[in-house]
Amino acid sequence: MDRLEYSTPTLKESETVISREQNVRLYDGHQKTSFEGGEIMLTSHRLLWGHREALTLNQICLSLSLKLVIYAEEESSSFSFSRSRKVILYLNEPHSDKNEGPQVRSTFNFIKLSFREGYRTDIVGHINETISLKKWEIVTVPSIKLRTGIVGIERSIQEKQKATKESISVAFQDLSKLMTMAKDMVQLSRLISNKIREKQGNVTEDETVQFKSYLLSLGIDDPVTRDTFSTEDQYFSNLAVQVSEIVKQPLEDAGGLLPLIDAFCRVNRARGLELLSPEDFLASCRQMERHNLYLKLHTFKSGVMVLRLASLSNEHVVNNTLELIEEKGSLSAEELAKLLGISVMLAKERLLTCEEYGVACRDDCIEGLRFYPNLFLKDL
Amino acid sequence: MPDNTAMEWPWQYQFPPFFTLQPHTETRTRQLSTWHNLVLDYFRTTRQYKLDLGEAQRLALFNNTEINRKCDREFILIILEELEKTKNSAPLDKTRNRWEIYWHTLQEWADIIYSYIVNRGATGSVLTFYELTHGDDVTEEEFKGMDDNILLKVLRVLEEQRKCTVMLYDDQQGVKFF
Numbered sequence: 001m002d003r004l005e006y007s008t009p010t011l012k013e014s015e016t017v018i019s020r021e022q023n024v025r026l027y028d029g030h031q032k033t034s035f036e037g038g039e040i041m042l043t044s045h046r047l048l049w050g051h052r053e054a055l056t057l058n059q060i061c062l063s064l065s066l067k068l069v070i071y072a073e074e075e076s077s078s079f080s081f082s083r084s085r086k087v088i089l090y091l092n093e094p095h096s097d098k099n100e101g102p103q104v105r106s107t108f109n110f111i112k113l114s115f116r117e118g119y120r121t122d123i124v125g126h127i128n129e130t131i132s133l134k135k136w137e138i139v140t141v142p143s144i145k146l147r148t149g150i151v152g153i154e155r156s157i158q159e160k161q162k163a164t165k166e167s168i169s170v171a172f173q174d175l176s177k178l179m180t181m182a183k184d185m186v187q188l189s190r191l192i193s194n195k196i197r198e199k200q201g202n203v204t205e206d207e208t209v210q211f212k213s214y215l216l217s218l219g220i221d222d223p224v225t226r227d228t229f230s231t232e233d234q235y236f237s238n239l240a241v242q243v244s245e246i247v248k249q250p251l252e253d254a255g256g257l258l259p260l261i262d263a264f265c266r267v268n269r270a271r272g273l274e275l276l277s278p279e280d281f282l283a284s285c286r287q288m289e290r291h292n293l294y295l296k297l298h299t300f301k302s303g304v305m306v307l308r309l310a311s312l313s314n315e316h317v318v319n320n321t322l323e324l325i326e327e328k329g330s331l332s333a334e335e336l337a338k339l340l341g342i343s344v345m346l347a348k349e350r351l352l353t354c355e356e357y358g359v360a361c362r363d364d365c366i367e368g369l370r371f372y373p374n375l376f377l378k379d380l
Numbered sequence: 381m382p383d384n385t386a387m388e389w390p391w392q393y394q395f396p397p398f399f400t401l402q403p404h405t406e407t408r409t410r411q412l413s414t415w416h417n418l419v420l421d422y423f424r425t426t427r428q429y430k431l432d433l434g435e436a437q438r439l440a441l442f443n444n445t446e447i448n449r450k451c452d453r454e455f456i457l458i459i460l461e462e463l464e465k466t467k468n469s470a471p472l473d474k475t476r477n478r479w480e481i482y483w484h485t486l487q488e489w490a491d492i493i494y495s496y497i498v499n500r501g502a503t504g505s506v507l508t509f510y511e512l513t514h515g516d517d518v519t520e521e522e523f524k525g526m527d528d529n530i531l532l533k534v535l536r537v538l539e540e541q542r543k544c545t546v547m548l549y550d551d552q553q554g555v556k557f558f
Contacts, residue, residue, distance in 0.1 A: 330396070358404050361411075363396040365449060372397045376410040 001028030002106040003091050005099040007063035009048050009055050018042045019126050023116040029108025042126055044135040067136060068092045072127040087113045087124055237291060239284035244293045246270045247307055251295060256312040257346055260305040300349045318357045321350045325360055330372045387425050390418060399449040415459045420468060424483040429527040431479045480530060490537040493523060497557045509553040
């Protein structure tokens with residue numbers, strides 16, 4: 001009896017009425033209770049007991065969740081002359097989150113329904129069938145979000161993240177498609193440009209120029225890619241040649257020294273697609289010296305790597321820098337960088353090279369590191 | 381503060397890199413040898429015998445306020461250790477904080493003092509430490525005003541050569557030259 005709780009006969013979502021019986025009295029175990037002459041209503045979720053008006057007018061009635069019912073059986077009665085029939089409902093332990101009910105505690109773990117006038121439908125069968133269906137376990141997704149509080153916020157954030165994740169992965173799907181397409185595009189454009197060359201007569205000069213400019217804006221028209229070559233060595237050699245071509249102009253503009261990172265960015269920007277990995281780039285730069293290109297990889301003592309014009313020797317750099325130092329009296333890396341329009345890192349490397357050659361000396365004070373002409377050794 | 385007016389500074393003293401230890405080997409050698417000479421020069425001119433590393437940066441020697449440069453502590457220690465190599469300095473404690481500076485090495489001092497004694501014909505006589513460093517007869521000598529501890533070290537060198545014997549009583553410190 002303690003499993004029963006006060007409730008209204010209002011049907012919940014997806015709850016359906018299965019059958020109704022009249023004139024029912026409730027028993028707590030074997031004991032009669034004062035709940036008599038009521039009507040029971042079996043729904044897919046609950047068993048309701050109440051007076052006729054209560055059930056029809058949606059007033060308070062007693063409710064037993066079918067979750068708690070193990071099974072129902074009819075009590076075999078010895079008094080066959082009576083029309084009264086009893087049904088026993090064996091019950092599970094009550095849930096702790098149960099609403100208030102008519103009885104707080106009960107020693108029995110079953111209740112009896114006593115049908116004074118028998119029953120019209122096969123109520124026992126209905127109950128057992130409904131229990132086995134377990135409709136209450138089928139959770140329908142609520143259409144309206146009523147979640148509030150921290151949990152609600154957290155859930156909504158989670159949902160947003162999920163959505164973002166999905167949209168990102170969709171976006172990248174497109175990107176990889178674009179990449180595969182781009183390769184074809186480049187091939188196609190090369191084909192077309194070849195055809196144009198063949199039939200130069202049919203196409204006007206303007207159109208050829210225009211088409212070429214389109215190709216250029218796509219990047220290099222023929223990037224050196226790994227799969228074109230059979231061996232790594234060959235690949236790197238060819239790459240080295242291409243890199244040296246791309247970097248030539250900026251290298252000269254920068255005064256013969258270009259940080260490897262800058263060169264790497266420039267090369268990859270020029271390639272547009274078919275990007276180089278840093279490892280491949282470095283490997284190709286290491287090959288430069290071997291191929292007698294006009295630039296080579298140079299590593300400063302500090303570990304900073306630069307591409308340098310092969311014609312540019314250390315002595316050359318030292319002399320140029322020393323001239324500047326002597327002209328200004330003393331120089332910090334920042335000042336030299338400003339003077340030459342190069343990066344501070346490179347300027348510092350130049351000054352350190354001068355020091356290494358013994359033509360400059362350092363002054364490390366609070367204002368920073370400055371370099372002076374090496375008067376210690378000049379004095380002699 | 382010692383008197384710096386008599387000091388003649390070398391050109392390097394006005395050169396900011398002089399106050400930074402140079403990493404280039406050859407440059408550093410040249411720089412340290414300049415420091416070596418400058419330090420001894422300074423101590424001779426200002427008649428100092430001792431240096432506390434904690435206060436060294438206050439000396440004009442290591443701190444040129446004109447160009448706003450000074451040697452850091454580590455650099456001064458390197459200079460002192462450089463002096464130690466030529467026996468021109470010696471640390472007084474294990475932490476190498478307090479130093480004695482010998483603008484003449486102890487051996488050189490011993491020779492100077494002994495030749496002074498010989499010249500005066502004072503062999504065989506007994507002199508107190510005070511007479512030897514603050515007496516009226518030594519006002520023109522280089523060892524005038526010498527620190528007693530250093531004097532003792534110098535005399536010990538002579539003692540080893542059997543040229544004198546040091547006599548130490550409670551308050552009286554004397555020496556007899558042979």
